[in-house]
Amino acid sequence: MNIGIFGLGLIGGSLGLDLRACGHRVVGVSRRASTCQTAVAIGSVDQASVDINILGAAEVVFICTPLGFIVPTIQQLITILPKTTVLTDVGSVKTPIVEAASSLWHNFIGGHPMAGTADSGIEAALKNLFVQRPYVLTPTPATPTSSIEVVSELVKQLGSNIYYCAPEQHDRAVSWISHLPVMVSASLIASCIEETDEQVLKLAYSLASSGFRDTSRVGGGNPELGVMMAKYNRAALLKSLQQYRHNLDEIINLIEQENWQDLEEILKLTKQRRHNFVDIIG
Protein backbone atom coordinates (compact mmCIF):
# COMPACT_ATOMS: atom_id res chain seq x y z
CA MET A 1 0.00 0.00 0.00
CA ASN A 2 0.89 3.66 -0.21
CA ILE A 3 1.21 4.78 3.40
CA GLY A 4 1.74 8.30 4.70
CA ILE A 5 3.23 9.25 8.05
CA PHE A 6 2.75 12.77 9.34
CA GLY A 7 5.22 13.45 12.15
CA LEU A 8 8.54 11.64 12.07
CA GLY A 9 9.47 11.15 15.71
CA LEU A 10 10.08 7.94 17.66
CA ILE A 11 6.64 6.50 16.88
CA GLY A 12 6.26 7.77 13.30
CA GLY A 13 9.85 6.83 12.46
CA SER A 14 9.50 3.35 13.95
CA LEU A 15 6.18 2.75 12.16
CA GLY A 16 7.92 3.64 8.88
CA LEU A 17 10.75 1.17 9.45
CA ASP A 18 8.33 -1.72 10.06
CA LEU A 19 5.79 -0.83 7.36
CA ARG A 20 8.54 -0.57 4.76
CA ALA A 21 9.89 -3.93 5.94
CA CYS A 22 6.40 -5.33 5.25
CA GLY A 23 6.70 -4.16 1.63
CA HIS A 24 4.67 -0.95 1.81
CA ARG A 25 5.70 2.31 0.18
CA VAL A 26 6.02 4.90 2.96
CA VAL A 27 6.04 8.67 2.50
CA GLY A 28 6.66 11.01 5.42
CA VAL A 29 6.07 14.61 6.39
CA SER A 30 7.91 16.57 9.05
CA ARG A 31 8.05 20.26 9.85
CA ARG A 32 11.84 20.13 9.63
CA ALA A 33 13.82 19.38 6.48
CA SER A 34 16.64 17.84 8.56
CA THR A 35 14.20 15.33 10.06
CA CYS A 36 13.02 14.41 6.56
CA GLN A 37 16.62 13.78 5.50
CA THR A 38 17.33 11.61 8.55
CA ALA A 39 14.13 9.62 8.03
CA VAL A 40 15.16 8.78 4.46
CA ALA A 41 18.75 8.07 5.53
CA ILE A 42 17.78 5.53 8.21
CA GLY A 43 15.27 3.83 5.89
CA SER A 44 12.21 4.88 7.81
CA VAL A 45 10.52 6.34 4.70
CA ASP A 46 10.97 6.05 0.95
CA GLN A 47 10.48 9.76 0.55
CA ALA A 48 9.89 12.70 2.89
CA SER A 49 9.06 16.36 2.63
CA VAL A 50 8.05 19.40 4.65
CA ASP A 51 5.25 19.84 2.05
CA ILE A 52 2.08 17.93 2.92
CA ASN A 53 1.19 17.55 -0.76
CA ILE A 54 3.62 14.62 -0.84
CA LEU A 55 0.87 12.64 0.97
CA GLY A 56 -1.67 13.15 -1.87
CA ALA A 57 -1.44 9.54 -3.06
CA ALA A 58 -1.46 7.88 0.38
CA GLU A 59 -4.20 5.28 1.01
CA VAL A 60 -3.66 5.40 4.77
CA VAL A 61 -2.07 8.24 6.77
CA PHE A 62 -0.78 7.73 10.34
CA ILE A 63 -0.80 11.03 12.22
CA CYS A 64 2.09 10.81 14.66
CA THR A 65 2.29 14.36 16.00
CA PRO A 66 1.99 15.35 19.68
CA LEU A 67 -1.61 15.31 20.94
CA GLY A 68 -2.20 19.04 20.47
CA PHE A 69 -1.34 18.93 16.76
CA ILE A 70 -3.48 15.97 15.69
CA VAL A 71 -6.70 17.87 14.93
CA PRO A 72 -4.93 20.86 13.27
CA THR A 73 -3.01 18.35 11.14
CA ILE A 74 -6.24 16.71 10.01
CA GLN A 75 -7.65 20.14 9.13
CA GLN A 76 -4.67 20.66 6.83
CA LEU A 77 -4.68 17.15 5.37
CA ILE A 78 -8.34 17.10 4.34
CA THR A 79 -7.71 19.90 1.90
CA ILE A 80 -5.43 17.69 -0.19
CA LEU A 81 -6.55 14.06 0.34
CA PRO A 82 -9.03 12.05 -1.74
CA LYS A 83 -12.13 11.05 0.28
CA THR A 84 -11.08 7.39 0.24
CA THR A 85 -7.89 7.92 2.28
CA VAL A 86 -8.07 6.38 5.75
CA LEU A 87 -6.75 8.56 8.57
CA THR A 88 -5.58 7.22 11.93
CA ASP A 89 -3.63 8.75 14.80
CA VAL A 90 -1.36 7.44 17.57
CA GLY A 91 -2.36 9.81 20.39
CA SER A 92 -2.39 8.59 23.98
CA VAL A 93 -5.85 10.06 24.68
CA LYS A 94 -8.74 9.19 22.41
CA THR A 95 -12.13 10.76 23.27
CA PRO A 96 -11.48 14.42 22.29
CA ILE A 97 -9.36 13.41 19.30
CA VAL A 98 -11.87 10.90 17.94
CA GLU A 99 -14.76 13.33 18.41
CA ALA A 100 -13.06 16.16 16.56
CA ALA A 101 -11.40 14.00 13.91
CA SER A 102 -14.52 12.00 13.05
CA SER A 103 -16.51 15.16 12.46
CA LEU A 104 -13.80 16.36 10.06
CA TRP A 105 -13.15 13.10 8.19
CA HIS A 106 -15.44 10.12 7.70
CA ASN A 107 -12.65 7.56 7.19
CA PHE A 108 -10.99 8.14 10.55
CA ILE A 109 -10.19 5.56 13.22
CA GLY A 110 -8.40 6.44 16.44
CA GLY A 111 -5.42 4.35 17.50
CA HIS A 112 -2.90 4.12 20.33
CA PRO A 113 0.20 1.95 20.01
CA MET A 114 1.43 1.43 23.57
CA ALA A 115 5.13 1.24 22.93
CA GLY A 116 8.02 3.59 23.38
CA THR A 117 11.44 4.11 24.87
CA ALA A 118 12.92 6.80 27.09
CA ASP A 119 14.23 8.50 23.93
CA SER A 120 12.41 10.58 21.35
CA GLY A 121 12.94 11.89 17.84
CA ILE A 122 13.63 10.20 14.52
CA GLU A 123 17.12 9.15 15.70
CA ALA A 124 15.46 7.00 18.35
CA ALA A 125 13.32 5.08 15.81
CA LEU A 126 13.55 1.31 16.24
CA LYS A 127 12.56 -1.73 14.22
CA ASN A 128 9.99 -4.05 15.83
CA LEU A 129 9.06 -1.47 18.48
CA PHE A 130 5.43 -2.59 18.37
CA VAL A 131 5.92 -6.36 18.38
CA GLN A 132 3.77 -7.99 21.10
CA ARG A 133 2.87 -4.58 22.46
CA PRO A 134 -0.77 -3.49 22.83
CA TYR A 135 -2.19 -1.40 19.97
CA VAL A 136 -5.62 -0.06 20.85
CA LEU A 137 -8.07 0.85 18.09
CA THR A 138 -11.12 2.91 19.06
CA PRO A 139 -13.77 2.73 16.34
CA THR A 140 -17.16 4.34 16.98
CA PRO A 141 -20.52 3.09 15.63
CA ALA A 142 -19.99 5.57 12.75
CA THR A 143 -16.53 4.32 11.74
CA PRO A 144 -16.62 2.62 8.30
CA THR A 145 -15.87 -1.11 8.55
CA SER A 146 -13.43 -0.79 5.67
CA SER A 147 -11.35 1.76 7.64
CA ILE A 148 -11.27 -0.55 10.68
CA GLU A 149 -10.17 -3.45 8.47
CA VAL A 150 -7.42 -1.59 6.65
CA VAL A 151 -5.80 -0.21 9.82
CA SER A 152 -6.26 -3.53 11.67
CA GLU A 153 -4.42 -5.37 8.92
CA LEU A 154 -1.46 -2.96 9.10
CA VAL A 155 -1.36 -3.19 12.90
CA LYS A 156 -1.32 -6.99 12.65
CA GLN A 157 1.64 -6.72 10.30
CA LEU A 158 3.48 -4.74 12.99
CA GLY A 159 3.12 -7.77 15.26
CA SER A 160 1.09 -5.84 17.85
CA ASN A 161 -1.68 -7.23 20.08
CA ILE A 162 -4.81 -5.41 18.93
CA TYR A 163 -7.50 -4.30 21.37
CA TYR A 164 -10.79 -2.72 20.25
CA CYS A 165 -12.82 -0.48 22.54
CA ALA A 166 -14.77 2.76 22.64
CA PRO A 167 -12.64 5.93 22.97
CA GLU A 168 -14.08 6.57 26.44
CA GLN A 169 -13.15 3.06 27.60
CA HIS A 170 -9.59 3.52 26.36
CA ASP A 171 -9.31 6.82 28.21
CA ARG A 172 -10.59 5.36 31.47
CA ALA A 173 -8.24 2.40 31.24
CA VAL A 174 -5.16 4.57 30.56
CA SER A 175 -6.17 7.02 33.27
CA TRP A 176 -5.80 4.10 35.74
CA ILE A 177 -2.62 2.53 34.51
CA SER A 178 -0.75 5.45 33.01
CA HIS A 179 -2.02 8.92 33.94
CA LEU A 180 -2.99 8.34 37.59
CA PRO A 181 0.43 6.78 38.37
CA VAL A 182 2.14 9.94 37.06
CA MET A 183 0.19 12.19 39.45
CA VAL A 184 0.53 9.75 42.38
CA SER A 185 4.25 9.48 41.81
CA ALA A 186 4.78 13.23 41.31
CA SER A 187 2.89 13.91 44.56
CA LEU A 188 5.31 11.54 46.33
CA ILE A 189 8.36 13.55 45.24
CA ALA A 190 6.58 16.86 45.87
CA SER A 191 5.72 15.83 49.43
CA CYS A 192 9.15 14.44 50.37
CA ILE A 193 10.92 17.65 49.43
CA GLU A 194 8.66 19.58 51.82
CA GLU A 195 10.63 18.07 54.73
CA THR A 196 11.78 21.10 56.74
CA ASP A 197 14.62 19.47 58.72
CA GLU A 198 17.55 19.80 56.33
CA GLN A 199 19.40 16.91 58.02
CA VAL A 200 16.41 14.60 57.62
CA LEU A 201 16.05 15.59 53.97
CA LYS A 202 19.72 14.87 53.28
CA LEU A 203 19.40 11.56 55.08
CA ALA A 204 16.35 10.74 52.95
CA TYR A 205 18.40 11.50 49.81
CA SER A 206 21.13 9.15 51.02
CA LEU A 207 18.86 6.32 52.14
CA ALA A 208 16.57 6.32 49.08
CA SER A 209 16.73 2.94 47.45
CA SER A 210 14.94 0.83 44.83
CA GLY A 211 11.51 1.28 46.47
CA PHE A 212 11.69 5.04 46.21
CA ARG A 213 13.33 4.89 42.79
CA ASP A 214 10.52 2.80 41.33
CA THR A 215 7.62 4.58 43.00
CA SER A 216 8.96 8.01 41.97
CA ARG A 217 10.01 7.13 38.42
CA VAL A 218 7.01 8.26 36.38
CA GLY A 219 6.58 11.33 38.61
CA GLY A 220 10.03 12.44 37.50
CA GLY A 221 9.17 12.10 33.80
CA ASN A 222 8.53 14.61 31.02
CA PRO A 223 6.53 17.56 32.49
CA GLU A 224 4.96 18.56 29.14
CA LEU A 225 3.71 15.01 28.63
CA GLY A 226 2.24 14.96 32.14
CA VAL A 227 0.34 18.18 31.45
CA MET A 228 -0.88 16.83 28.09
CA MET A 229 -2.30 13.72 29.80
CA ALA A 230 -4.10 15.85 32.37
CA LYS A 231 -5.37 18.33 29.78
CA TYR A 232 -6.71 15.84 27.25
CA ASN A 233 -7.84 13.16 29.66
CA ARG A 234 -9.02 15.53 32.37
CA ALA A 235 -12.43 13.98 33.11
CA ALA A 236 -11.24 10.37 33.38
CA LEU A 237 -8.10 11.36 35.30
CA LEU A 238 -10.09 13.43 37.83
CA LYS A 239 -12.40 10.49 38.39
CA SER A 240 -9.41 8.21 39.00
CA LEU A 241 -7.79 10.78 41.28
CA GLN A 242 -10.94 11.10 43.39
CA GLN A 243 -11.15 7.34 43.77
CA TYR A 244 -7.44 7.22 44.63
CA ARG A 245 -7.86 9.93 47.26
CA HIS A 246 -10.69 7.90 48.79
CA ASN A 247 -8.51 4.79 49.05
CA LEU A 248 -5.60 6.80 50.43
CA ASP A 249 -7.88 8.34 53.07
CA GLU A 250 -9.04 4.87 54.05
CA ILE A 251 -5.43 3.81 54.66
CA ILE A 252 -4.68 7.03 56.59
CA ASN A 253 -7.77 6.47 58.76
CA LEU A 254 -6.82 2.87 59.54
CA ILE A 255 -3.33 3.95 60.60
CA GLU A 256 -4.80 6.76 62.73
CA GLN A 257 -7.17 4.27 64.38
CA GLU A 258 -4.38 1.68 64.72
CA ASN A 259 -6.65 -0.79 62.95
CA TRP A 260 -3.81 -3.08 61.88
CA GLN A 261 -6.08 -5.96 60.96
CA ASP A 262 -7.99 -4.02 58.30
CA LEU A 263 -4.77 -2.43 57.04
CA GLU A 264 -3.31 -5.91 56.60
CA GLU A 265 -6.44 -6.98 54.70
CA ILE A 266 -5.97 -4.08 52.25
CA LEU A 267 -2.27 -4.85 51.78
CA LYS A 268 -3.07 -8.52 51.21
CA LEU A 269 -5.63 -7.54 48.59
CA THR A 270 -3.26 -5.14 46.79
CA LYS A 271 -0.50 -7.76 46.78
CA GLN A 272 -2.86 -10.32 45.32
CA ARG A 273 -4.61 -8.06 42.81
CA ARG A 274 -1.40 -6.52 41.46
CA HIS A 275 -0.85 -9.84 39.70
CA ASN A 276 -3.89 -9.13 37.50
CA PHE A 277 -1.99 -6.25 35.97
CA VAL A 278 1.55 -7.40 36.25
CA ASP A 279 1.31 -11.04 35.26
CA ILE A 280 0.48 -9.81 31.80
CA ILE A 281 3.51 -7.53 31.57
CA GLY A 282 5.82 -10.13 33.16
Place this chain on the structure above:
Amino acid sequence: MNIGIFGLGLIGGSLGLDLRACGHRVVGVSRRASTCQTAVAIGSVDQASVDINILGAAEVVFICTPLGFIVPTIQQLITILPKTTVLTDVGSVKTPIVEAASSLWHNFIGGHPMAGTADSGIEAALKNLFVQRPYVLTPTPATPTSSIEVVSELVKQLGSNIYYCAPEQHDRAVSWISHLPVMVSASLIASCIEETDEQVLKLAYSLASSGFRDTSRVGGGNPELGVMMAKYNRAALLKSLQQYRHNLDEIINLIEQENWQDLEEILKLTKQRRHNFVDIIG
Protein backbone atom coordinates in the same frame (compact mmCIF):
# COMPACT_ATOMS: atom_id res chain seq x y z
CA MET B 1 35.95 -10.40 68.61
CA ASN B 2 33.33 -12.75 69.94
CA ILE B 3 30.14 -11.75 68.18
CA GLY B 4 26.63 -13.04 68.78
CA ILE B 5 23.75 -12.96 66.31
CA PHE B 6 20.23 -13.47 67.58
CA GLY B 7 17.93 -14.30 64.67
CA LEU B 8 19.42 -16.12 61.68
CA GLY B 9 17.45 -14.86 58.70
CA LEU B 10 18.63 -13.02 55.60
CA ILE B 11 20.17 -10.14 57.57
CA GLY B 12 21.53 -12.12 60.53
CA GLY B 13 22.84 -14.88 58.27
CA SER B 14 24.53 -12.40 55.92
CA LEU B 15 26.10 -10.48 58.81
CA GLY B 16 27.56 -13.75 60.06
CA LEU B 17 29.12 -14.60 56.71
CA ASP B 18 30.89 -11.23 56.48
CA LEU B 19 31.91 -10.96 60.14
CA ARG B 20 33.46 -14.41 60.04
CA ALA B 21 35.27 -13.46 56.83
CA CYS B 22 36.73 -10.51 58.81
CA GLY B 23 38.18 -12.97 61.33
CA HIS B 24 35.59 -12.72 64.10
CA ARG B 25 34.18 -15.67 65.97
CA VAL B 26 30.41 -15.68 65.40
CA VAL B 27 27.85 -17.54 67.50
CA GLY B 28 24.18 -17.61 66.51
CA VAL B 29 20.79 -18.22 68.08
CA SER B 30 17.61 -19.18 66.27
CA ARG B 31 14.29 -20.48 67.54
CA ARG B 32 14.59 -23.42 65.16
CA ALA B 33 17.24 -26.13 65.38
CA SER B 34 17.08 -26.64 61.60
CA THR B 35 18.00 -22.97 61.04
CA CYS B 36 20.94 -23.37 63.41
CA GLN B 37 22.16 -26.37 61.43
CA THR B 38 21.86 -24.52 58.11
CA ALA B 39 23.65 -21.47 59.50
CA VAL B 40 26.61 -23.62 60.53
CA ALA B 41 26.53 -25.56 57.26
CA ILE B 42 26.71 -22.43 55.05
CA GLY B 43 29.46 -20.92 57.20
CA SER B 44 27.39 -18.08 58.56
CA VAL B 45 28.26 -18.91 62.19
CA ASP B 46 30.93 -20.93 63.97
CA GLN B 47 28.35 -22.34 66.34
CA ALA B 48 24.60 -22.01 66.74
CA SER B 49 21.96 -23.05 69.23
CA VAL B 50 18.32 -22.60 70.18
CA ASP B 51 19.63 -21.90 73.72
CA ILE B 52 20.48 -18.22 74.29
CA ASN B 53 23.14 -19.18 76.86
CA ILE B 54 25.45 -19.81 73.92
CA LEU B 55 25.74 -16.00 73.66
CA GLY B 56 27.14 -15.64 77.21
CA ALA B 57 30.67 -14.84 76.00
CA ALA B 58 29.70 -12.47 73.18
CA GLU B 59 31.24 -8.98 73.29
CA VAL B 60 28.71 -7.63 70.79
CA VAL B 61 25.28 -9.09 69.97
CA PHE B 62 23.37 -8.15 66.80
CA ILE B 63 19.63 -8.63 67.31
CA CYS B 64 18.26 -9.57 63.90
CA THR B 65 14.69 -10.59 64.72
CA PRO B 66 11.57 -9.02 63.22
CA LEU B 67 10.71 -5.62 64.79
CA GLY B 68 8.17 -7.01 67.26
CA PHE B 69 10.68 -9.40 68.84
CA ILE B 70 13.58 -7.01 69.39
CA VAL B 71 12.58 -5.74 72.83
CA PRO B 72 11.42 -9.16 74.16
CA THR B 73 14.75 -10.59 72.94
CA ILE B 74 16.66 -7.94 74.90
CA GLN B 75 14.60 -8.75 77.99
CA GLN B 76 15.75 -12.37 77.67
CA LEU B 77 19.38 -11.57 76.85
CA ILE B 78 20.02 -9.24 79.77
CA THR B 79 19.47 -12.06 82.18
CA ILE B 80 22.55 -13.90 80.85
CA LEU B 81 24.96 -11.24 79.50
CA PRO B 82 27.78 -9.47 81.33
CA LYS B 83 27.17 -5.71 81.62
CA THR B 84 30.01 -4.97 79.19
CA THR B 85 28.34 -6.66 76.21
CA VAL B 86 27.26 -4.20 73.52
CA LEU B 87 23.78 -4.78 72.07
CA THR B 88 22.65 -3.50 68.69
CA ASP B 89 19.65 -4.25 66.50
CA VAL B 90 18.89 -4.11 62.76
CA GLY B 91 15.24 -2.99 62.91
CA SER B 92 13.84 -0.71 60.20
CA VAL B 93 12.21 1.64 62.76
CA LYS B 94 14.31 3.13 65.53
CA THR B 95 12.49 5.48 67.97
CA PRO B 96 10.37 2.95 69.92
CA ILE B 97 13.12 0.30 69.83
CA VAL B 98 15.86 2.65 71.01
CA GLU B 99 13.66 4.06 73.78
CA ALA B 100 12.74 0.66 75.15
CA ALA B 101 16.13 -0.98 74.59
CA SER B 102 18.16 1.87 76.11
CA SER B 103 16.12 1.76 79.29
CA LEU B 104 16.79 -1.97 79.55
CA TRP B 105 20.50 -1.99 78.63
CA HIS B 106 23.04 0.78 78.93
CA ASN B 107 25.37 -0.50 76.19
CA PHE B 108 22.78 -0.41 73.43
CA ILE B 109 23.01 1.35 70.08
CA GLY B 110 20.28 1.16 67.46
CA GLY B 111 21.22 0.28 63.90
CA HIS B 112 19.60 -0.19 60.51
CA PRO B 113 21.50 -1.79 57.64
CA MET B 114 19.59 -0.79 54.50
CA ALA B 115 20.20 -3.84 52.40
CA GLY B 116 18.17 -6.84 51.42
CA THR B 117 16.88 -8.96 48.62
CA ALA B 118 13.42 -10.19 47.66
CA ASP B 119 14.19 -13.43 49.51
CA SER B 120 14.26 -14.16 53.22
CA GLY B 121 15.55 -16.81 55.61
CA ILE B 122 19.00 -18.22 56.28
CA GLU B 123 19.07 -19.89 52.84
CA ALA B 124 18.97 -16.42 51.29
CA ALA B 125 22.05 -15.19 53.22
CA LEU B 126 24.64 -13.55 50.97
CA LYS B 127 28.25 -12.45 51.30
CA ASN B 128 28.93 -8.73 50.88
CA LEU B 129 25.23 -7.84 51.18
CA PHE B 130 26.09 -4.62 53.02
CA VAL B 131 28.95 -3.38 50.85
CA GLN B 132 28.40 0.25 49.82
CA ARG B 133 24.91 0.16 51.28
CA PRO B 134 23.80 2.64 53.95
CA TYR B 135 24.03 1.45 57.55
CA VAL B 136 22.40 3.93 59.92
CA LEU B 137 23.47 4.08 63.56
CA THR B 138 21.23 6.02 65.95
CA PRO B 139 23.10 6.82 69.17
CA THR B 140 21.41 9.05 71.76
CA PRO B 141 23.18 11.49 74.12
CA ALA B 142 23.15 8.65 76.66
CA THR B 143 24.82 6.03 74.42
CA PRO B 144 28.34 5.19 75.68
CA THR B 145 31.02 6.33 73.22
CA SER B 146 32.67 2.93 73.49
CA SER B 147 29.49 1.20 72.24
CA ILE B 148 29.28 3.58 69.27
CA GLU B 149 32.93 2.91 68.45
CA VAL B 150 32.74 -0.87 68.69
CA VAL B 151 29.67 -1.18 66.45
CA SER B 152 30.97 1.49 64.02
CA GLU B 153 34.19 -0.46 63.56
CA LEU B 154 32.28 -3.67 62.74
CA VAL B 155 30.00 -1.82 60.31
CA LYS B 156 33.05 -0.35 58.57
CA GLN B 157 34.42 -3.86 58.21
CA LEU B 158 31.20 -4.81 56.39
CA GLY B 159 32.01 -2.15 53.78
CA SER B 160 28.84 -0.16 54.51
CA ASN B 161 28.41 3.60 54.30
CA ILE B 162 27.74 4.66 57.90
CA TYR B 163 25.26 7.42 58.75
CA TYR B 164 24.74 8.72 62.28
CA CYS B 165 21.52 10.43 63.33
CA ALA B 166 18.95 10.60 66.11
CA PRO B 167 16.38 7.77 66.11
CA GLU B 168 13.61 10.29 65.30
CA GLN B 169 15.54 11.62 62.30
CA HIS B 170 16.04 8.09 60.99
CA ASP B 171 12.33 7.37 61.34
CA ARG B 172 11.30 10.56 59.55
CA ALA B 173 13.75 9.89 56.71
CA VAL B 174 12.58 6.30 56.19
CA SER B 175 8.94 7.36 56.44
CA TRP B 176 9.56 9.51 53.34
CA ILE B 177 11.60 7.14 51.24
CA SER B 178 10.36 3.75 52.33
CA HIS B 179 7.09 3.70 54.31
CA LEU B 180 5.16 6.46 52.51
CA PRO B 181 5.89 4.89 49.08
CA VAL B 182 4.33 1.63 50.28
CA MET B 183 1.04 3.32 51.25
CA VAL B 184 1.02 5.52 48.12
CA SER B 185 1.63 2.52 45.92
CA ALA B 186 -0.90 0.28 47.70
CA SER B 187 -3.54 3.02 47.34
CA LEU B 188 -2.87 3.04 43.60
CA ILE B 189 -3.64 -0.66 43.24
CA ALA B 190 -6.61 -0.40 45.64
CA SER B 191 -8.14 2.43 43.60
CA CYS B 192 -7.64 0.86 40.16
CA ILE B 193 -9.47 -2.31 41.13
CA GLU B 194 -12.50 -0.21 42.13
CA GLU B 195 -13.22 0.35 38.41
CA THR B 196 -16.81 -0.83 37.96
CA ASP B 197 -16.82 -1.33 34.16
CA GLU B 198 -15.52 -4.88 33.81
CA GLN B 199 -14.39 -4.22 30.21
CA VAL B 200 -12.38 -1.17 31.26
CA LEU B 201 -10.80 -3.10 34.13
CA LYS B 202 -9.77 -5.94 31.80
CA LEU B 203 -8.39 -3.40 29.34
CA ALA B 204 -6.43 -1.77 32.17
CA TYR B 205 -4.96 -5.19 33.05
CA SER B 206 -3.92 -5.68 29.44
CA LEU B 207 -2.50 -2.21 28.88
CA ALA B 208 -0.55 -1.97 32.15
CA SER B 209 3.09 -1.47 31.35
CA SER B 210 6.38 -0.49 33.00
CA GLY B 211 4.94 2.73 34.47
CA PHE B 212 2.24 0.87 36.34
CA ARG B 213 4.57 -1.99 37.21
CA ASP B 214 7.10 0.32 38.88
CA THR B 215 4.62 2.61 40.63
CA SER B 216 2.68 -0.37 42.05
CA ARG B 217 5.68 -2.52 43.02
CA VAL B 218 6.09 -1.71 46.70
CA GLY B 219 2.31 -1.60 47.19
CA GLY B 220 2.23 -5.25 46.14
CA GLY B 221 4.86 -6.26 48.69
CA ASN B 222 4.75 -8.19 51.97
CA PRO B 223 1.55 -7.18 53.85
CA GLU B 224 2.93 -8.06 57.31
CA LEU B 225 5.96 -5.84 56.68
CA GLY B 226 3.71 -3.00 55.55
CA VAL B 227 1.69 -3.25 58.76
CA MET B 228 4.90 -3.37 60.85
CA MET B 229 6.13 -0.15 59.25
CA ALA B 230 2.83 1.58 59.96
CA LYS B 231 2.60 0.23 63.51
CA TYR B 232 6.14 1.06 64.64
CA ASN B 233 6.61 4.27 62.65
CA ARG B 234 3.02 5.48 62.99
CA ALA B 235 3.69 9.10 64.00
CA ALA B 236 6.27 9.84 61.30
CA LEU B 237 4.31 7.97 58.65
CA LEU B 238 1.08 9.83 59.45
CA LYS B 239 2.93 13.13 59.18
CA SER B 240 4.30 12.11 55.78
CA LEU B 241 0.87 10.88 54.66
CA GLN B 242 -0.78 14.19 55.63
CA GLN B 243 1.84 16.14 53.69
CA TYR B 244 1.41 13.78 50.74
CA ARG B 245 -2.36 14.23 50.79
CA HIS B 246 -1.84 17.99 50.74
CA ASN B 247 0.40 17.78 47.65
CA LEU B 248 -2.00 15.38 45.95
CA ASP B 249 -4.90 17.75 46.63
CA GLU B 250 -2.91 20.60 45.12
CA ILE B 251 -2.47 18.59 41.90
CA ILE B 252 -6.16 17.61 41.86
CA ASN B 253 -7.16 21.26 42.31
CA LEU B 254 -4.91 22.44 39.50
CA ILE B 255 -6.38 19.85 37.14
CA GLU B 256 -9.92 20.83 38.20
CA GLN B 257 -9.11 24.48 37.58
CA GLU B 258 -7.32 23.63 34.30
CA ASN B 259 -4.32 25.53 35.61
CA TRP B 260 -1.85 23.84 33.27
CA GLN B 261 0.94 26.32 33.88
CA ASP B 262 1.16 25.65 37.62
CA LEU B 263 0.78 21.90 37.03
CA GLU B 264 3.74 22.05 34.65
CA GLU B 265 5.77 23.94 37.27
CA ILE B 266 5.12 21.17 39.80
CA LEU B 267 6.05 18.45 37.31
CA LYS B 268 9.22 20.34 36.36
CA LEU B 269 10.13 20.58 40.04
CA THR B 270 9.49 16.88 40.72
CA LYS B 271 11.52 15.86 37.65
CA GLN B 272 14.40 18.05 38.79
CA ARG B 273 14.27 17.21 42.49
CA ARG B 274 14.00 13.44 41.96
CA HIS B 275 17.69 13.56 41.01
CA ASN B 276 18.53 14.52 44.61
CA PHE B 277 17.35 11.11 45.67
CA VAL B 278 18.06 9.01 42.68
CA ASP B 279 21.51 10.25 41.62
CA ILE B 280 22.76 8.63 44.77
CA ILE B 281 21.19 5.27 44.07
CA GLY B 282 22.13 5.35 40.36
